[in-house]
Amino acid sequence: EDQVTQSPEALRLQEGESSSLNCSYTVSGLRGLFWYRQDPGKGPEFLFTLYSAGEEKEKERLKATLTKKESFLHITAPKPEDSATYLCAVLSGSSNTGKLIFGQGTTLQVKP
Amino acid sequence: GAVVSQHPSRVICKSGTSVKIECRSLDFQATTMFWYRQFPKKSLMLMATSNEGSKATYEQGVEKDKFLINHASLTLSTLTVTSAHPEDSSFYICSADRQGMSYEQYFGPGTRLTVT
Numbered sequence: 001e002d003q004v005t006q007s008p009e010a011l012r013l014q015e016g017e018s019s020s021l022n023c024s025y026t027v028s029g030l031r032g033l034f035w036y037r038q039d040p041g042k043g044p045e046f047l048f049t050l051y052s053a054g055e056e057k058e059k060e061r062l063k064a065t066l067t068k069k070e071s072f073l074h075i076t077a078p079k080p081e082d083s084a085t086y087l088c089a090v091l092s093g094s095s096n097t098g099k100l101i102f103g104q105g106t107t108l109q110v111k112p
Numbered sequence: 113g114a115v116v117s118q119h120p121s122r123v124i125c126k127s128g129t130s131v132k133i134e135c136r137s138l139d140f141q142a143t144t145m146f147w148y149r150q151f152p153k154k155s156l157m158l159m160a161t162s163n164e165g166s167k168a169t170y171e172q173g174v175e176k177d178k179f180l181i182n183h184a185s186l187t188l189s190t191l192t193v194t195s196a197h198p199e200d201s202s203f204y205i206c207s208a209d210r211q212g213m214s215y216e217q218y219f220g221p222g223t224r225l226t227v228t
């Protein structure tokens with residue numbers, strides 16, 4: 001069964017304290033792994049797509065990496081405005097509808 | 113680019129009435145649109161997948177007669193909650209799969225439904 005697990009469930013950081021969020025997945029043929037940011041009361045905002053092991057993508061203080069079993073979202077020198085819930089999702093090779101399988105999310109709080 | 117809108121953003125209705133939520137892709141054509149429901153502090157729960165001009169595919173446990181989905185064009189999908197009850201109160205979010213853009217889904221801002 002395709003599955004996505006994110007850890008930790010919640011993370012508190014001081015401003016400037018770098019860290020990483022983990023997304024572990026088991027899927028029958030990965031067609032894509034997606035990272036989203038969601039602020040309270042809003043829809044998820046697209047961040048990155050990764051397609052193959054070894055791929056990396058960066059955007060401002062965020063960097064996403066991918067291996068055959070997991071993805072990391074590295075946050076360098078975070079600021080309070082980076083506080084949000086970060087969602088990871090995968091698209092399985094067995095899907096013919098584009099259905100994403102989401103993890104439960106990591107809620108990040110960055111304190112000034 | 114890749115903007116998805118939803119209307120209304122908030123709606124309050126009385127038990128037994130129906131509510132329609134619109135989802136539009138503003139600057140791209142969507143191969144597929146998806147409807148999600150999200151409970152407080154929980155992840156997204158896929159309700160149904162729809163393609164333009166076709167019947168929606170509902171996830172297991174989702175009542176298709178209660179949650180009517182119409183995908184009228186490549187830029188518009190609607191979700192109608194029929195005979196709403198308080199337990200239908202939730203945050204509903206749509207997403208659109210951009211044609212030719214490798215399965216990336218772009219989400220709307222969500223609609224908060226409260227049934228009294």
